[in-house]
Structures are given as C-alpha cells and as structure tokens.
Amino acid sequence: MKTTVLKIVLPAFAIVMAVGLAFATEENNLPVTGYISTPSGPLPVQTDCPDTGQGYCFKESNPVYRTMALENQIRDWE
Amino acid sequence: MSSKNFNNYIISAIKLLLGMLFIYTATGKLMHLDIFQMRLEQMPYISPLASSLKWLVPFAELVIVGLLLIGKYRALGMYASFILLGLFTMYIMAVLRFNEHVPCSCGGVLSALSWRDHILFNGAFMLLALTAIRLSRKGNKDKPQNQNTT
Structure with a gap:
C-alpha cells in the first residue's frame, strides 16, 4: 500500500498539479x-x-x- | 526509520520536485509554441536555432520526466536534469556577462524572477539533483554484492 502511494499516486498527483499550475499561470506567460x-x-x-x-x-x-x-x-x- | 529508507524518501521527493518543474515548464512552452519560438528568436547566440529548439527543449524536458518516473532509469534522469539545468544556467550567465540587453524569456510563475534570481533558482534545483545523485550512488554502494557465482 505504502509502495503504491509512493510509486503511483504521488507521481500522478504531482503531474496533474504541475499541468494545472501551467494552465493556471498561462496568462503570466503571454x-x-x-x-x-x-x-x-x-x-x-x-x-x-x-x-x-x-x-x-x-x-x-x-x-x-x-x-x-x-x-x-x-x-x-x- | 532506517537511513536507507530516509534516503529513499529524500530521493523520491527530489525526483517529484524535478519532475514537476520540467512538466510545468514544458506544458507552458507547448501551450504557446509560437510565442516560445518568438522569444527564442530574440535570445542572443541561439536565435538561429529557434525553430529546432522550440521542439527540442520541451521534448527533452518531457523525456527527463519519463526517465525520472521509471525506476530503472531514475539515476539517468537525475543526471539529465542536472545537465539540462546546468546548460541553461551557463547560458544565462554567458548572456548576462557578454550582453548589455537581455530579453526576458521566462514565463508563468518564473516570470516573477529576474535573470539573477533565475540563476539562484536553477542552482537550487541543480543542488537538489546532485544530492539525489549522491544519495542514489551511496545507496547502490551499500547494497550487498551478488554472491551467486554459478
């Protein structure tokens, strides 16, 4: 269970967060x-x-x- | 918690931070490729390569994320992160040293940083990558050697 969180859930969450942040700050990028x-x-x-x-x-x-x-x-x- | 476990947590945390940084910057570039190319065309030294670099940079960043996520290639991903950040930092330093006017090419949250702050920011992430590399190598050294000689 602990390994699943570390190896799958956490990286997936990090990816979603990074993509979300990129879209959220899109306006600053223009x-x-x-x-x-x-x-x-x-x-x-x-x-x-x-x-x-x-x-x-x-x-x-x-x-x-x-x-x-x-x-x-x-x-x-x- | 054993020191080996603690090191693994540190390595995982650094891996996630580096991965988030590269996904964030690659997504920002891919969302506005034309603007990224326009910015590259304004940059000293690399402007002739703008049309290739606009694809190469985000692609390299996403490949590094892939390497960091696949356990087998994690160390390679750390080295690649260190090298890419190092190249970018050296480029900024060269531009700051030899050019009077430096166009801004940083976007998103990073646009709040001046070029000098950007060097510090990159330096911090390079230090993190280096820490993860050292911990990873230490972990590999501590592993018992395979005794099977058959």
Whole structure:
C-alpha cells in the first residue's frame, strides 16, 4: 500500500498539479502589448518585460510605453 | 526509520520536485509554441536555432520526466536534469556577462524572477539533483554484492 502511494499516486498527483499550475499561470506567460515611438507614429509591439523592477523596458533600444500616447515607460528588472 | 529508507524518501521527493518543474515548464512552452519560438528568436547566440529548439527543449524536458518516473532509469534522469539545468544556467550567465540587453524569456510563475534570481533558482534545483545523485550512488554502494557465482 505504502509502495503504491509512493510509486503511483504521488507521481500522478504531482503531474496533474504541475499541468494545472501551467494552465493556471498561462496568462503570466503571454507577452504584453506596448508602444514604441517611430517616425510614422506609435507602433504596437509585443514585449516580455515584467513591468516591475528598477529598470525600463526597451525593444531594440527603443523605449516601450504602456499607452499609445507614449506615456509611462514599462518597467524591467534592470 | 532506517537511513536507507530516509534516503529513499529524500530521493523520491527530489525526483517529484524535478519532475514537476520540467512538466510545468514544458506544458507552458507547448501551450504557446509560437510565442516560445518568438522569444527564442530574440535570445542572443541561439536565435538561429529557434525553430529546432522550440521542439527540442520541451521534448527533452518531457523525456527527463519519463526517465525520472521509471525506476530503472531514475539515476539517468537525475543526471539529465542536472545537465539540462546546468546548460541553461551557463547560458544565462554567458548572456548576462557578454550582453548589455537581455530579453526576458521566462514565463508563468518564473516570470516573477529576474535573470539573477533565475540563476539562484536553477542552482537550487541543480543542488537538489546532485544530492539525489549522491544519495542514489551511496545507496547502490551499500547494497550487498551478488554472491551467486554459478
């Protein structure tokens, strides 16, 4: 009985929990839309910046903003 | 409880933790393969391999889970976990050392970690894998040798 729990039930539970957690945190895994300044106006870009931390978010050296008005630069770790 | 039993519980717990980590990360990648590829394409050094790596990484993670779950291949799974985590950690360290701008490619719960925290996180799991390997080898050494010579 003890062996069955250790060898089958516990691993099965762990697998289900890990898959469930992956689905539950799916939204955190998606990139967010930010805006960069271009000569033709603000351009929407996808970014993985976590919007937290000390630094600022850049896309190929262009600062990434939260809004189309290019206000509030998105945060990055460093 | 004998020390052998205690070691077996520790090894099983570590095996489960490593398995959960790899299933969690592999599922996250497989759910959004296109986004994973886009992130790989932004990463320094490995961007040309993005289309192969998007399949290879989750596949390797799931194979390792399989190895960890099958008793016969448990030790191989521990070594493979250690190597995969080690490769990822070395890659992050190289990127942090030689690149000014580091794009984030961590998702889910792990996205709450900065790259430096990620190194610590990986280091902790590598340490766990190493502990399980050592306990496993110790257990094998302590096993009585087969005396049957027929």
